[in-house]
Amino acid sequence: MIHKGQASREEAKSKHNASTVTGVLTVVIVLLTNCKFTISNLMLTNNKLKASDRLALFMENLKSVVFVENIDKFPIVEKGHYYLVCFDLKEGTIEILDNMEKSFVGVADAKSFFKKDTAVKVKEIFFMYLYHVGHRGCQGIRLAKPVIKKLHWSTKSNVMDCGVFLMRHMETYMGSKVKNWRCGLDVEGTKQEVQINNLRLKYAYKILTSDVNIHNKSVVDVAKELDVDDEFS
Template structure:
């Protein structure tokens, strides 16, 4: 049984993540906007968390996970203090959301290492390439062969018949 559920939220202001940790009966808000990390949290958080709590509890009930459903219903919201908060970075906001879902493990008693604290433009570019290559190379992506052929043509690379390494296209 899954014990953590991540919901990426794309609001008008800033995308962020809501994470339900059923073991701890907590709902974590992972939001890098400086406003949230200065604790100027609006009522929208509570409304959204109530909606997600209800939807997840209903889903778990219909999946015969009654104990988990009860845990969701009792969960309280905790805003995680994120030391790498930023004010206006709309370009990388979705990348931060993906990285938060990838690295957050629900333990706020120790320093959470998302790899974003001292990230340089080079580190961010590497993350972008990694996420893009994962999306393109995913076996369920019905366009991955087409994208690889276009990229191969564009960059003048000849791939072996069974070669599917996207990083070869990125690195050359």
């Protein structure tokens, strides 16, 4: 039997826990929305910008990004959907990694920059950068056409976890020459759901406890407060 005083304490504790969890989620949202994108929406949609302006913005944003030697990956957010555009500078290929089997991601080109699909716009901006710095792979990228890669683990109905798929693709993609590339995910189904949930926990932990997270200490303190023994432990 729960006494009135005990019930009040439990209710207060429940409200406190709910508010702290909300605070933790807010930290994650702030971290994600305040990050500096290499390819920004401004660069892709502002028709007042010249090609030279887009290049200047790209080069400025590039200062905060570290690339591997031959493979550059650009995470894209389009209409609330996350996917990855990968440039293999050594092979001269452009591959789009999208977890959706029927991807809405387009690869249509056009004379006008603003009529091109997003992946093609990204290609044009990146080519300008490669040409500007004299990279030997620039002509290969100029001639390459973006291709949506078929994925063994693509999904028909999961429209919610594209961000988790994106991060897994960024972790594991090693270039277009790697045959039978697998990111470790099973085909769509119960097993994949478990894998995605585990990855979500992993990425949330990494983001919240990272040294670059200025709220690192407060997040850890909140976690310690929540990790207490009670009748449900």
